[in-house]
Amino acid sequence: MGLDMSAGWLDKEQDNKPIQEFDWRKHASLNEYMRQLYYKKQGKEAPVNVMDCDFNCATLLLTREDIIDLKQAVWSQQLTKAVDGFFWGQQYQDETAKDYFETDAEFCERALAWLDQGKEVWYSPWW
Numbered sequence: 001m002g003l004d005m006s007a008g009w010l011d012k013e014q015d016n017k018p019i020q021e022f023d024w025r026k027h028a029s030l031n032e033y034m035r036q037l038y039y040k041k042q043g044k045e046a047p048v049n050v051m052d053c054d055f056n057c058a059t060l061l062l063t064r065e066d067i068i069d070l071k072q073a074v075w076s077q078q079l080t081k082a083v084d085g086f087f088w089g090q091q092y093q094d095e096t097a098k099d100y101f102e103t104d105a106e107f108c109e110r111a112l113a114w115l116d117q118g119k120e121v122w123y124s125p126w127w
Helices: 028-041 062-077 091-099 101-115
Strands: 004-011 018-025 060-062 120-126
Touching: 004 028, 004 101, 018 101, 028 060, 028 062, 028 091, 028 120, 060 062, 062 101, 091 101, 101 120
Parallel strands: none
Antiparallel strands: 004 018, 004 120, 060 120
């Protein structure tokens, strides 16, 4: 049980096949940031209880603005705190954010490069 997350880009030459380049395990604050963004893009409020939301196994497409905002949140250590999700490592969010800082920063840089190449960037969680 837990939280697994992945991200990458869509290969347009292969029917938008998802190419996974990044994965995280129990990075609750990154997932909460993405969960909030997922609902914001739909014009909705995210449910407080994560078990009441439909973000599990969803694919979130990320724009340049989304990545720039994420990059700012990562560098300023302002990723959204998850208030739910015990099996996500929610109780260790600060430590996990520090451990994944380099991965998060690299993801932002590579995602911006993929967008420059005309690729679509995606993120998906599974719990």
